[in-house]
Each structure stands twice: as C-alpha cells, then as structure tokens.
Amino acid sequence: MALLVLATLFTGCVGNGGETTPTPTTAPSVQSISVTGSTTVLPIAQKAAESYMDANAYADIQVSGGGSGAGVQAVCEGTADIGMASRDLKAAEKEKYPDLVQYVVARDGIAVIVNPAVAVNSLTIEQIKAIYTGETKNWKELGGSDMTIVVIGRDSSSGTREFFSEKVMEKADYVSTQLEKNSNGAVKQTVAQTPGSIGYVGLGYLDATVKALKIDADGKSVEPSIETVTSGDYPIARTLNMFTKGEASGLSKDYLDYILSPAGQKIVEEEGFVSA
Amino acid sequence: MRRQKDILIRSLWFATASFAVLSVFFIIFFLVRDSIPLFQTVGVLDLITESTWNPTGATPSYGVFSLIVGTLLVTLGAMAIAVPLGLASAVYLSELAPPKVKAAAKPAIELLAGIPSVVYGFFGLIILTDWLRVTFDVPSGESWLAGSILLGIMALPTIISVSEDALNMVPRMFKEGSLALGATHWQTISRVLVPSAISGITAAVILGMGRAIGETMAVIMVCGNAAVIPDPITNVLSPVRTLTGTLGIEMGEVAVGSMHYSALFAVAVVLLAITLIVNLAAVAILKHIRSTHGAEGSGRTPLLPANSGMAVRAGLALMAAVLVFVLFPPITALAVLASLAVLLVAKDRVSPKVSQKIAFSLLWGAIAAVLCVLGIILLYIIVNGLPALTWEFLTQPPRDLGRAGGIFPAIVGTLYLVGGAIAFALPIGIGAAIYLSEYTRGGNRITDIIRTGIDLLNGMPSIVFGLFGFAFLVIFLNFGVSLLAGMITLGLMILPTIIRTTEEALKSVPVSVREGSLALGATKWQTISRVVLPPAVPGILTGTILSIGRAAGETAPILFTAAVFSKRFLPTSVSEPVMALPYHLFVLATNVPGATKNQYGTALVLLILVVAIYAVAIGIRSRYQKNIRW
Numbered sequence: 001m002a003l004l005v006l007a008t009l010f011t012g013c014v015g016n017g018g019e020t021t022p023t024p025t026t027a028p029s030v031q032s033i034s035v036t037g038s039t040t041v042l043p044i045a046q047k048a049a050e051s052y053m054d055a056n057a058y059a060d061i062q063v064s065g066g067g068s069g070a071g072v073q074a075v076c077e078g079t080a081d082i083g084m085a086s087r088d089l090k091a092a093e094k095e096k097y098p099d100l101v102q103y104v105v106a107r108d109g110i111a112v113i114v115n116p117a118v119a120v121n122s123l124t125i126e127q128i129k130a131i132y133t134g135e136t137k138n139w140k141e142l143g144g145s146d147m148t149i150v151v152i153g154r155d156s157s158s159g160t161r162e163f164f165s166e167k168v169m170e171k172a173d174y175v176s177t178q179l180e181k182n183s184n185g186a187v188k189q190t191v192a193q194t195p196g197s198i199g200y201v202g203l204g205y206l207d208a209t210v211k212a213l214k215i216d217a218d219g220k221s222v223e224p225s226i227e228t229v230t231s232g233d234y235p236i237a238r239t240l241n242m243f244t245k246g247e248a249s250g251l252s253k254d255y256l257d258y259i260l261s262p263a264g265q266k267i268v269e270e271e272g273f274v275s276a
Numbered sequence: 277m278r279r280q281k282d283i284l285i286r287s288l289w290f291a292t293a294s295f296a297v298l299s300v301f302f303i304i305f306f307l308v309r310d311s312i313p314l315f316q317t318v319g320v321l322d323l324i325t326e327s328t329w330n331p332t333g334a335t336p337s338y339g340v341f342s343l344i345v346g347t348l349l350v351t352l353g354a355m356a357i358a359v360p361l362g363l364a365s366a367v368y369l370s371e372l373a374p375p376k377v378k379a380a381a382k383p384a385i386e387l388l389a390g391i392p393s394v395v396y397g398f399f400g401l402i403i404l405t406d407w408l409r410v411t412f413d414v415p416s417g418e419s420w421l422a423g424s425i426l427l428g429i430m431a432l433p434t435i436i437s438v439s440e441d442a443l444n445m446v447p448r449m450f451k452e453g454s455l456a457l458g459a460t461h462w463q464t465i466s467r468v469l470v471p472s473a474i475s476g477i478t479a480a481v482i483l484g485m486g487r488a489i490g491e492t493m494a495v496i497m498v499c500g501n502a503a504v505i506p507d508p509i510t511n512v513l514s515p516v517r518t519l520t521g522t523l524g525i526e527m528g529e530v531a532v533g534s535m536h537y538s539a540l541f542a543v544a545v546v547l548l549a550i551t552l553i554v555n556l557a558a559v560a561i562l563k564h565i566r567s568t569h570g571a572e573g574s575g576r577t578p579l580l581p582a583n584s585g586m587a588v589r590a591g592l593a594l595m596a597a598v599l600v601f602v603l604f605p606p607i608t609a610l611a612v613l614a615s616l617a618v619l620l621v622a623k624d625r626v627s628p629k630v631s632q633k634i635a636f637s638l639l640w641g642a643i644a645a646v647l648c649v650l651g652i653i654l655l656y657i658i659v660n661g662l663p664a665l666t667w668e669f670l671t672q673p674p675r676d677l678g679r680a681g682g683i684f685p686a687i688v689g690t691l692y693l694v695g696g697a698i699a700f701a702l703p704i705g706i707g708a709a710i711y712l713s714e715y716t717r718g719g720n721r722i723t724d725i726i727r728t729g730i731d732l733l734n735g736m737p738s739i740v741f742g743l744f745g746f747a748f749l750v751i752f753l754n755f756g757v758s759l760l761a762g763m764i765t766l767g768l769m770i771l772p773t774i775i776r777t778t779e780e781a782l783k784s785v786p787v788s789v790r791e792g793s794l795a796l797g798a799t800k801w802q803t804i805s806r807v808v809l810p811p812a813v814p815g816i817l818t819g820t821i822l823s824i825g826r827a828a829g830e831t832a833p834i835l836f837t838a839a840v841f842s843k844r845f846l847p848t849s850v851s852e853p854v855m856a857l858p859y860h861l862f863v864l865a866t867n868v869p870g871a872t873k874n875q876y877g878t879a880l881v882l883l884i885l886v887v888a889i890y891a892v893a894i895g896i897r898s899r900y901q902k903n904i905r906w
Contacts, residue, residue: 034757034840034853039867046677046842053844062853064757064840065863073532079756090531148415155501155525156332156536171334179418179515180501182525183866186401193406194416205869271677272869 031251032060037071037084038159039183040202041240043271044106045084048259051267059251068159075243076100081252083243087159099246105259106240107274109203110164111224113188113210117195119144122214122221125235128168131198134175139196151178152190152199160184163238164200200236203229204272229274240273278799285801286715292707296775297729299768303736303744304548310747311541314338323542329503329522331536338539340546342505346420346516347489347550350499353424353512354431354488359481361428362435363470364642366480369436370443371465372636373643381647382440383894388650389433389822390886391657392829392858395879397497398865399653400426405498414513418500421512426494429649431484436646437822438483438777441815442476443469445784462632476780482558483734483776489551490737492524492832493862501525519547520737524832527743544740551735559731657879664877674842678864679871683878687885688846689759689854690828693838694889696763696850697770697827698820704767705774706816712775713782714804734772739832741769746836760850762838769833770823777822781815782808817897824889829882831858857882 035045042065049061066074068085075083076097086108089100112128114120120142123131130136131149139147153174154161165171181187187199192209199210203224206212214221215235228234248256258264265275315323318338326339365385369378400422408417446469454464470477500515503522507514522543530537668682675681708730716723745765755761785808793803839859847854857878864875 030845036757036840039863042841042863042867043677049842050675050677060844062840062843064842064853065867066836067527067530069527069530069532069537070836074757077751079750090534092534093531096533150415156330162332165332173330173333176328176504177502177515179416180517180525182496185866185869186497188869189401190416190418193402194409196415207869 029058030060031058032062033081033251033255034062034064034074034079035082035084035242035255036064036066036074036080038068038086038240039065040086040108040160041084041105041242043204044240044259044268044273045082045242047267047271048264049255051263052255052258056254059255061251061255072097072100072243075245078245081244082248082256085159085241085243086238087162088239088241089243097245100243101245101247103242103244103248103256103260104239104276105242105256106265106268106276107229108238108240109224109226109229109234109274110160110167110200110236110238111203111206111212112198112200112215112236113191113206113212114198115191115193115195116209116211118147118198118211120213121211122216124216125168128198128213128215129170129172132169132174132178133172134177147196150194150197151175152187152194152197153178153180154187154200155180155182158182159238160200160202164236167236202272203274206272226269226272226274237274239276282800286711289707289711289715292704293711293726295704296708296733296771297726299771300729300732300736302748303740304545306744306747306752307541307544307548307740311538311545314535314538314542317535318539318542324546327505329517331526331539336535338535338542340519340522340543342503343517343519343522343543344546344550345505345509346499346503347518347520347547349420349506349509349516350423350427350495350518351485351488353420354427355481355485357424357428358431358435358484358488361642361646362432362480362484363439363477364639365432365436365646366439366443366477367465367470368639368643370440371461371469372639379898381643382437383890384647384650385433385436386818386821386825386890386894387433387654387887388429388646389437390825390829390883390890391653392831392861392879392882393430393491393493394829394831394858394862394865395657395882396426396430396653397494398879399656400494400498403652403656408513412513416500416515417513418498418515419513420499420506420516422498423495423516423518424512426498427488427491429653430491430494431488432646433825434487434822435480435484437818438480438780439473439477441777441780441784441818442473442480445476445780446472447786460628460632462635463628466635478558478561479776479780482555482731483773485554485558486551486734486772489547489554489735490520490739492520492737492739495521496524519543519550520739523547523737523739523743527739541743544743547737547740548732548735551737552732555731555735556728559727654883657876657883660876661878661880661883664873665880669874669877670881673844674860674874677868677871678842678860678874678878679868680874683855683857683860683874683881685843685846686855686857686860686878687881689839689843690857690882690885692759692847692854693762693766693834693856694824694827696759697766698824700763700767701771701774701823702820705771705819706778708771708775709778709782710804710809713779714800714808730772730775733768734776736769737832738769738830741765742833742836744768745833750837756851757836757838757840757853758851759838759847759854762834762854762856763850765833765837766827766830769830770827773823773826774816774819777819778812778816781812781819784815785811814897814900817893817900821890821893821897824893825886828886828889829858831862834859857885 046063049063053059068087071083071085072093074080184201184205187201188205188210191197191199212224214223217235222228222233224234229237244252268275323340325341327341328337328339330337405417405422408422450468450472451464454468495518501517501521502515503517527540671684672682673685745761749755749761750757789807790803793807834856839856840853841863843855861878864871
C-alpha cells in the first residue's frame with residue numbers, strides 16, 4: 001500500500017514529463033532562465049523576477065541561492081543563465097572564466113550592529129578593528145558598561161566578510177574565538193539575543209531588535225542608511241553584482257535591463273539596498 | 277531452468293548490493309580529485325596536525341586539527357546523551373509500555389526524525405543557546421554542549437526505533453525461559469533481552485552516530501563555529517567548529533578552483549576518513565560481540581559471557597557519567613555520580629524487587645524526558661506556525677520573497693523529491709539487503725567490501741552527498757540543477773538506512789522458517805519472496821519511514837542539486853529544478869528579513885506533511901504486525 005502510494009507519486013512526476021500535449025502553463029512560448037548565487041543578492045533578483053513575470057506571462061525566471069562562488073561557477077558551467085555575487089570576481093575566477101560580463105545591480109552598506117543592551121552608540125573604524133582582532137575585550141574599554149564583548153562574524157568565504165576584512169580589518173586576522181555565522185539573518189538573530197554581542201550585516205537586515213552603530217570618521221558620526229551610502233559618507237559600502245557568460249541576450253537581457261531600470265532600482269531600495 | 281532463474285535473481289541482487297560500493301567509489305574519486313591541489317602544496321600531515329584554520333587570512337593557513345577535535349567532541353557528547361536515553365526508551369517501549377502508551381509514543385518518537393534539521397537548528401539557536409547562556413551565565417550559549425544536545429535529540433529517534441525493533445526480535449522463549457527460572461522482569465531485561473539484541477542495538481548506535489557526525493545545518497546554527505580547541509578540553513561551553521560545519525558555511529561562497537576550494541574538498545576527505553575509522557571500529561566491535569555471543573541459529577546462546585557484559589556496562593556507565601557532567605554544574609554532577617556509585621555498590625544488597633523498581637522508574641524518566649523534548653519543539657513550531665496557516669498559504673505560489681503568498685510549489689516539489697528518492701532507493705536497498713542476508717551466510721571478502729561500502733555510505737555527511745551530487749550529477753553527467761539530480765542524491769543518502777533496516781528485519785525471520793520452506797521443495801527465491809519477505813515488511817517499513825523523514829527534511833543535499841528558491845510553474849519533467857520546503861524554510865529563515873511568520877508556517881507545513889506520510893506508513897505497519905506471530 002505504501003509502495004503503491006510512493007509509486008503513484010513517482011509515476012506522477014515522470015508521467016508529467018512524458019506528456020506531449022501542451023497545457024496552458026507549458027505553452028511553447030514559455031521562456032525560462034535560471035538565476036543563482038549569492039543569497040545577499042537573492043532578494044533583489046527574486047522581487048524583480050516576480051514583478052517582471054507579472055508583466056510578461058511567457059517568462060519563467062527561476063531564482064535560487066547557494067552562494068557567490070556557486071553562482072559564478074553555475075553561470076560558467078552553463079547550469080544557470082545568470083550568476084549573482086556579493087563580491088567582485090577573484091583572480092582565480094577571472095583566469096578560469098575570462099568571458100564573464102559583470103552587471104552592478106545595487107550597492108550595499110554594511111552596518112555594524114550591537115545588542116540593544118550595549119550602551120555604546122558609535123565607534124571608529126580603528127575601534128571596530130580592535131574588537132575584531134581581539135585587542136579590545138570589554139565594552140568598558142569603549143565607554144560602555146562592564147560587559148564581555150561577544151564577537152560575531154561571517155564565515156571565511158562570505159563576500160560580506162571579505163569586504164569587511166578589506167575595509168575595516170585591513171586584512172588583519174580575526175580573533176580566534178569569533179563566532180562564525182553563515183548568513184546575515186543568523187548574525188542578526190544572534191546579536192539580537194546575546195547581550196554584549198557585536199556583528200555586521202547588510203542594510204536590509206536592520207530592525208528594532210538590534211542597534212546599528214554610527215561610524216566616527218573625520219569628526220562626524222555617520223549612521224548606516226541608504227542616504228549616507230548614496231552620498232558616499234558611509235565608509236563601509238560595496239557593490240552587488242550579476243554575471244552572464246558573454247553579453248546577456250534574450251530573456252536574460254530583458255530581465256537585467258529591467259533590474260537596472262528605474263522600476264527595478266525602486267525594488268532594490270524597497271529591499272533595503274542602495275540603487276547602483 | 278529453476279536453477280538458472282535462481283542464479284539470475286542472485287546476480288540481480290548482487291548488482292544492487294554492489295551499487296553502494298560503486299557510489300562510494302565515485303564519491304571518493306570526485307572528492308579526492310578536487311582536493312589534490314591542496315595536498316600538493318600543504319601535505320597530508322600538515323593538514324591534519326596544524327590547528328589553525330584561516331583560509332582567507334593574509335597568509336592563508338589550512339590546518340584542520342581543531343575541526344577534527346570539534347567534530348569528535350560534538351559527536352561524543354551527542355552519543356553520551358542519545359545512547360542511554362535512547363536505549364532506556366527502547367526498553368521501556370518494548371517491554372514496559374502499556375499498549376496504548378506504546379501506540380502513541382512510538383509514532384511520536386519517529387516523528388522526531390521527521391523534524392527537518394533546519395527547524396532543529398533554529399529551535400536550537402533561539403531557545404537552546406539562549407537557555408544555556410542564562411543557565412550557565414556565559415557570554416554566549418553557542419557551544420559544544422549546544423551542538424551535542426541538539427545532535428543527541430536528532431540521533432534519538434534512530435536509536436530508539438532500531439533498538440526497539442531489535443528487542444522485539446528476541447524470541448519469546450528467551451524471555452519466558454528466564455521468567456520461568458524465577459528471574460524478575462528487570463533481570464530478564466538486563467541480562468537476557470538486551471544482551472540478545474546487542475547486535476541490533478549496536479547497529480542502532482552506529483546509525484545514530486552516522487546521523488550525528490553527518491549533520492550540518494543544525495550544527496552551523498548552534499556551535500558558534502569558532503575554529504578553536506576547547507580550553508580545557510572538557511570545557512563543554514566553549515564554541516567549537518566541526519568539519520561538516522566548515523563545509524556547510526564556506527562551500528557556497530568560495531571561488532571554484534581556488535586553493536580555498538581545494539581545501540574544503542580536503543576537509544571533506546578528512547571527514548570521510550574519520551567516518552571510515554569510526555565505522556570500521558564499530559564494525560570490529562560488532563564482530564567481536566557476535567563472536568563471543570555465539571553463532572547465529574541453533575547454537576545461539578542468549579547470555580553474553582560475563583566479561584563482555586562488564587565491558588558493555590562500563591561503557592554505559594562512562595556515557596552516563598559524561599551525560600551527568602554535561603547536564604549539571606560540576607558540584608551537582610559529583611553529587612549525582614556519588615549517589616549513583618553508592619547505588620551501584622549497594623546493588624547486590626538491594627532486593628531484586630527494589631532494584632527493579634528503581635530501574636523501571638529510570639526507564640520511565642528517560643522516555644518522559646524524550647517525549648517532553650518532543651513536546652516542547654512541536655509546541656514551539658505549532659504556536660508560531662499556526663497564524664500563518666491559511667488556505668491561501670497552502671494553495672498559492674510565494675509572493676514578495678515568500679513574506680506573502682503561499683508555498684504550494686514547495687509542497688509539491690518536496691513530494692516529488694521524496695517520492696523519487698524512495699522509488700530510486702527502495703528497490704536497490706531491498707535488493708542489497710536480500711543479497712546480504714539471504715545469499716551470503718558466513719560471509720566472504722566480497723561481502724565484506726559491500727558491507728564496508730554501505731557503512732561508509734551511511735557515515736557520509738549529507739553535505740558530502742550535496743557536493744558529490746553537484747560535481748557528478750549536475751556537472752559531469754550534465755543533468756543540471758534538476759529534480760532528477762535531487763532524487764538520486766537524496767536516494768543515495770537514504771540507501772544505507774533502507775539496506776540496514778531491511779537486513780535486520782530479514783534476519784529476524786527465524787532460520788527454521790527458511791529451512792522448512794526449502795525442505796518442502798521451494799526454490800531459494802520462492803522461499804525468500806513468499807516466506808521470508810512478507811514477515812519482514814514491518815521492519816522494512818520502519819526503515820522506509822525513517823528515510824522519508826530524513827529525505828523530506830534535508831537541506832544540504834538539495835542545495836546545489838535540485839532546489840530553487842522560486843519557480844513560476846510546477847516542474848513538467850525530471851530535468852527541471854523544483855522548489856522544496858526545507859530549502860524554502862532555510863532561505864526564509866536566514867536571508868529574507870521580515871518573513872518570520874511564513875518561516876514558521878513553512879516549518880509547520882513540512883511537519884504536517886511528514887506526519888501525514890508517517891501516519892500512512894505506520895498504519896500499514898501495524899496492520900501487518902498484527903498478522904505475524906512466531
């Protein structure tokens with residue numbers, strides 16, 4: 001009986017595959033492309049795909065995550081039409097895949113966040129670096145209350161971490177007891193519930209459960225926001241990219257054009273990122 | 277003619293049994309192939325003895341010693357929790373539970389296996405780590421202990437289900453004989469039933485350990501992932517990082533072809549080497565137990581020789597000690613251990629009746645604890661998920677990144693994936709089990725290789741299947757990210773569970789039944805198909821149920837092989853990718869701000885789906901079971 005149920009399930013999907021009569025949803029005019037890679041860029045790609053498909057009934061845009069590296073590889077191996085990356089191409093990738101074309105779809109500010117129980121409101125880049133290298137271990141050294149600093153970072157292959165390493169750490173090594181998380185959401189969740197913790201996330205992840213620190217530079221305190229990233233005042237900002245193998249064509253081109261159009265860039269801002 | 281047909285059938289089963297070995301070979305080949313560049317620059321010895329893992333530092337360093345230590349510690353801790361609790365629960369269910377309690381508790385525990393690891397992970401991240409942080413007054417609860425508790429819970433259903441089946445298979449006459457000789461029920465359980473079922477119980481522990489070593493998603497969320505060795509080594513509140521965790525969090529973003537990429541494949545190779553060592557050790561222990569235990573069949577003796585019984589007991593005592601230390605602060609732990617020791621010394625002076633009372637209340641306590649944990653996790657998901665559950669949610673495609681709309685395509689996609697995985701793995705798994713159990717009495721070199729292959733496949737972490745599926749099915753065979761690649765990857769992952777449970781089920785059919793059938797002139801295949809297989813069906817179903825639970829909830833294997841976050845139309849062929857519930861949940865929970873409500877809704881639907889599948893299978897199993905009496 002269970003076998004029967006399972007067999008039905010299986011033949012069900014295989015049977016669909018063998019069907020030759022076109023149904024309304026699988027009309028021959030359907031065009032599909034797949035977009036894969038960085039989970040940071042995923043919200044932009046997905047929201048734009050939804051809105052593009054609403055206007056174009058023939059389009060089937062499949063969006064998936066997996067990470068920047070997976071995205072770059074997928075587009076080169078031909079398993080995806082568009083790859084997403086929250087970083088620029090690395091030397092190894094440029095060498096291996098010379099014909100990739102880069103499209104900058106958005107900019108992203110990286111906000112340094114702390115648990116709301118932390119009394120400190122702003123730090124300099126040097127102070128943040130000292131925390132992340134393990135030199136500063138207690139909030140009282142920075143004018144806060146006597147509380148151990150719990151350092152939370154991203155995994156060593158995260159595009160966000162790489163950017164943080166360049167802009168803030170100047171390539172110095174992280175303290176070995178740093179807790180490593182594999183996503184923006186996990187960093188925010190941990191910071192929200194751990195008193196004394198510090199982490200960094202993309203602008204889209206800011207909400208009331210965490211406190212975003214202002215960055216002290218040249219006598220001003222700059223808070224992370226779309227305005228300050230756009231104006232160039234906020235020092236920790238990067239680009240978010242999409243890649244195609246060779247120049248984009250067909251549906252890929254239309255879709256990328258849409259993201260770069262004013263309507264697409266409005267979506268970028270709605271998702272908490274900064275238009276390119 | 278009859279003979280030829282039998283040979284043909286034998287060859288067919290041999291082929292299915294060899295399949296596991298072939299898969300292992302391919303998996304190892306693809307992992308090693310991509311890790312060679314690293315081994316050329318770093319060297320095997322440096323890789324495993326160096327403790328600094330910093331692949332993106334100014335001067336990259338690729339030492340995995342701390343990761344190896346982390347993996348072993350977390351697994352050890354998980355087993356210290358899961359083995360005593362699991363075994364006690366299995367004994368309770370098999371021997372003590374009133375029928376009504378058993379009827380409710382058994383499926384409830386199997387349900388634990390169906391909770392996806394992503395859900396466990398988020399439960400762990402939000403509830404468990406916070407509880408540990410407050411209880412032990414540490415800056416962060418993300419630790420070795422958190423990982424061990426979570427993995428222990430995840431390994432429990434496997435250990436309980438398989439141990440209970442093993443206990444149920446002990447012939448009734450052993451128990452009746454012992455009771456007739458005047459032994460108490462507890463003496464019968466502890467000295468006759470458990471030792472007789474020891475091979476099945478060991479299999480249960482190995483399966484549970486495989487689950488613990490191989491878990492990725494939950495570990496990532498609760499262990500802290502700092503690549504440090506706890507200082508001191510017994511500091512259970514130190515963050516740790518496991519080999520699987522490293523693969524899980526770094527694989528996606530790494531540049532393909534870079535040294536870091538090679539290093540991750542090297543990590544996978546080290547992981548496989550460890551699972552090989554652990555599995556071979558387990559197999560050796562099992563062999564030792566079997567040889568001291570007496571041959572199968574007529575010469576079978578129910579009692580373990582005194583010394584090996586001591587070893588088993590000492591092992592259990594050690595695990596209990598670790599468990600106590602893990603669960604209580606040091607002073608309380610010492611007190612608990614001291615009282616246990618007093619109990620142990622006083623044991624001989626206590627009347628059998630009193631010690632039975634104490635033992636039974638401990639067993640009851642164990643199963644109560646397990647059900648309590650289940651209750652808390654379920655309640656948490658239901659309370660948070662119920663508000664999201666609307667008709668629209670179940671029948672609509674997602675909108676606004678899954679914050680609005682529904683999850684219909686993900687539900688269908690999950691059904692397709694699981695159905696395909698079972699359709700792929702069940703025939704091969706049952707065939708392999710038939711070959712191993714019915715055609716290889718005594719065993720030989722080829723059988724040993726096949727068994728090792730299955731053990732290796734079982735110990736392989738799900739993330740490794742994901743990497744292999746991507747490298748081999750998606751890229752090499754050019755299937756692309758597709759339903760087919762996902763089905764095969766998941767199918768490979770659940771294959772060893774199906775083989776093992778089927779084999780145990782076949783073994784439980786008394787040899788005399790086969791002899792009787794053969795003596796009446798039936799061919800080997802007639803005997804197997806009409807006499808041996810039917811009574812083994814409940815056991816096979818148990819394995820299938822566990823597999824369905826696992827396949828439906830896994831994220832890592834489908835991450836790179838089958839799943840997309842969104843897709844407008846349902847798949848019309850197996851070469852298309854699909855949406856899947858666990859992956860949808862993973863992305864919603866970690867990458868879409870403001871989707872909390874639908875995240876729990878998705879978790880609840882996934883749970884309900886698994887419950888529905890389980891309910892069907894459990895119903896069938898109990899119908900079959902009523903008809904079998906030896």
